[in-house]
Amino acid sequence: MAFTKLTDHIDELSDNIQSYIESMIEYYKLDAFKKTSKITSLIVKLFVIGSIFLFFLGFISLGLAFLIGNAIGTLSTGFFIVGGIYLVGFILFMLFGKKHIDNIVISKFSKRYFREDRLDDVVDEPLEDETAA
Numbered sequence: 001m002a003f004t005k006l007t008d009h010i011d012e013l014s015d016n017i018q019s020y021i022e023s024m025i026e027y028y029k030l031d032a033f034k035k036t037s038k039i040t041s042l043i044v045k046l047f048v049i050g051s052i053f054l055f056f057l058g059f060i061s062l063g064l065a066f067l068i069g070n071a072i073g074t075l076s077t078g079f080f081i082v083g084g085i086y087l088v089g090f091i092l093f094m095l096f097g098k099k100h101i102d103n104i105v106i107s108k109f110s111k112r113y114f115r116e117d118r119l120d121d122v123v124d125e126p127l128e129d130e131t132a133a
Contacts, residue, residue: 061082061086064082
């Protein structure tokens with residue numbers, strides 16, 4: 001009789017472990033889907049916003065180059081001046097801006113992935129059987 005009870009408990013434990021593993025697999029599938037969809041959405045948004053900004057910047061640059069070229073008297077000089085402004089901006093960014101951009105990106109991602117409300121899920125609470133003992 002005790003042996004039958006023991007084997008029933010072992011079978012029940014085996015079933016519980018199997019259902020736990022299946023639940024964890026489903027959870028991680030859903031979590032991966034959620035993260036993938038958020039990243040994809042972010043990439044699409046950045047692409048659309050970046051494209052619109054590049055069109056804006058291109059038209060402003062052309063207008064400024066024509067304006068400077070007409071003021072000086074030769075259009076090509078206006079385009080060279082605008083190109084030089086971009087070159088100076090690029091050099092300044094390469095010298096001083098890369099570290100700031102890295103810090104901003106790391107800060108934003110760490111806030112997203114290490115939120116405090118996620119840490120609340122990991123709190124060690126005693127199991128029901130441990131409180132009864």
